Amino acid sequence: MAQNVQENEQVMSTEDLLQAQIELYHHCLAFIKSMALRAATDLRIPDAIHCNGGAATLTDLAAHVGLHPTKLSHLRRLMRVLTLSGIFTVHDDDGEATYTLTRVSRLLLSDGVERTHGLSQIVRVFVNPVAVASQFSLHEWFTVEQAAAVSLFEVAHGCTRWEMIANDSKDGSMFNAGMVEDSSVAMDIILRKSSNVFRGINSLVDVGGGYGAVAAAVVRAFPDIKCTVLDLPHIVAKAPSNNNIQFVGSDLFEFIPAADVVLLKCILHCWQHDDCVKIMRRCKEAISARDAGGKEMQLLFDVFMMYTDGIEREEHEWKKIFLEAGFSDYKIIPVLGVRSIIEVYP
Ligand SMILES: C[S@@+](CC[C@H](N)C(=O)[O-])C[C@H]1O[C@@H](n2cnc3c(N)ncnc32)[C@H](O)[C@@H]1O
Known part of the structure; x- marks a missing residue:
C-alpha cells in the first residue's frame, strides 16, 4: 500500500505537481x-x-x-x-x-x-485574535481526551466564550456590538420577508437577546407586542435602556419568563445537543406558563359548548374533520389570545 502511494506520487506529472503546490499555497494563504x-x-x-x-x-x-x-x-x-x-x-x-x-x-x-446598515463590528467579531486562535486548537480538541470534553474555545483560552466576555469588558463590548449589527440586518430582512410570524402575538421573550436589538426592531414594527429580553445579568446591565422592552438578567438554563412566543436567535447553534434540549425545555415551560390562562379558558369553553353538544377541538381533531370532508389542507393562523382563523383548502 505504502509503496503504491509512493509510486503514484512519483508518476505525478510536472504540471500536476506545480498545480498541486499552487493550490496548496492558495489554501494556506486564504x-x-x-x-x-x-x-x-x-x-x-x-x-x-x-x-x-x-x-x-x-x-x-x-x-x-x-x-x-x-x-x-x-x-x-x-x-x-x-x-x-x-x-x-x-x-x-x-x-x-x-x-x-x-x-x-x-x-x-x-x-x-449616511448608510442603511453597518456590519463593521461583526467583522471584528469574526476576524479577531481570540476567535482565530481557537482554530489553532483543533488538533488538540480532536485528539486529546480532556480537550475533547470541553469546547474548542475552552481548549484555546481556558474559559468559555461567555466567561471571557464576562471578565473582559472590551471583548464583551466588541462582541455585543457585533451581534447588535447582525440583528439589525437580520430583523430588517425578516420584517420585510416574513413579518407575518409576529402577527397575533401579545408577548415575546428574546432568550439570549444581548443588548435587545431584535426586541427593539420587533416593538418598532409591532408596538403592541410586550417584549422581554433575557440575557446574563452583566450583559443586560449594559444594554441601552428602552422603555418598551423589559430586560431580565438570568441564566437561560434556569429560568425563562412566560410569554406567548420565545425567540432564539443565534442561540442553539452555540450549544451541544443535550444543552439545546435543556434550553428548549425551559422555552416550553415559558410558553406553557403563558398558555395556562388560555388553556383553562379553552377547557371551560369546551364544557360550556356541551350545551349544544359542541366541542372545542385540538388541531388533530380539526384536521380529521377537514380531511374527511374532502379538503386537502388547512392552515391555522393565530389571531389573538385563544382565537385563531382556520383557512381550509379544497
Ligand atoms: C451568539 S449571542 C446571540 C445574541 C443575540 N440573540 C443575537 O443574535 O444578536 C449568544 C447570547 O447568549 C447569551 N448567553 C450565553 N449564555 C447564557 C446563559 N447561560 N443565560 C443567558 N444568556 C446567555 C450571551 O450573553 C449572548 O448574548
Whole structure:
C-alpha cells in the first residue's frame, strides 16, 4: 500500500505537481483575505471612499486614513487583494487607480456616515485574535481526551466564550456590538420577508437577546407586542435602556419568563445537543406558563359548548374533520389570545 502511494506520487506529472503546490499555497494563504478585510475595516477605507464622493485614489485614501508616508506602496498591495475579493472595485482613470465601494463594503461604512446598515463590528467579531486562535486548537480538541470534553474555545483560552466576555469588558463590548449589527440586518430582512410570524402575538421573550436589538426592531414594527429580553445579568446591565422592552438578567438554563412566543436567535447553534434540549425545555415551560390562562379558558369553553353538544377541538381533531370532508389542507393562523382563523383548502 505504502509503496503504491509512493509510486503514484512519483508518476505525478510536472504540471500536476506545480498545480498541486499552487493550490496548496492558495489554501494556506486564504486567511490573508480575512486579514485584509479586517485591516480595511479598521483603517475605515470604506468611509474614506464614501467621504471622497464615492471614488478615491490611493493618495486620497492615504490622506483619509492617516497613512504613514512609507506605506503607500503597501496600501496599494492591500487594495489589490481587497479588489480581488470583491470588497472594492478598481477603475483605471488615466493611469491612476480609483477605488469605489461594492455592495459588500457599503456594509462597512461607520455609524454617522449616511448608510442603511453597518456590519463593521461583526467583522471584528469574526476576524479577531481570540476567535482565530481557537482554530489553532483543533488538533488538540480532536485528539486529546480532556480537550475533547470541553469546547474548542475552552481548549484555546481556558474559559468559555461567555466567561471571557464576562471578565473582559472590551471583548464583551466588541462582541455585543457585533451581534447588535447582525440583528439589525437580520430583523430588517425578516420584517420585510416574513413579518407575518409576529402577527397575533401579545408577548415575546428574546432568550439570549444581548443588548435587545431584535426586541427593539420587533416593538418598532409591532408596538403592541410586550417584549422581554433575557440575557446574563452583566450583559443586560449594559444594554441601552428602552422603555418598551423589559430586560431580565438570568441564566437561560434556569429560568425563562412566560410569554406567548420565545425567540432564539443565534442561540442553539452555540450549544451541544443535550444543552439545546435543556434550553428548549425551559422555552416550553415559558410558553406553557403563558398558555395556562388560555388553556383553562379553552377547557371551560369546551364544557360550556356541551350545551349544544359542541366541542372545542385540538388541531388533530380539526384536521380529521377537514380531511374527511374532502379538503386537502388547512392552515391555522393565530389571531389573538385563544382565537385563531382556520383557512381550509379544497
Ligand atoms: C451568539 S449571542 C446571540 C445574541 C443575540 N440573540 C443575537 O443574535 O444578536 C449568544 C447570547 O447568549 C447569551 N448567553 C450565553 N449564555 C447564557 C446563559 N447561560 N443565560 C443567558 N444568556 C446567555 C450571551 O450573553 C449572548 O448574548
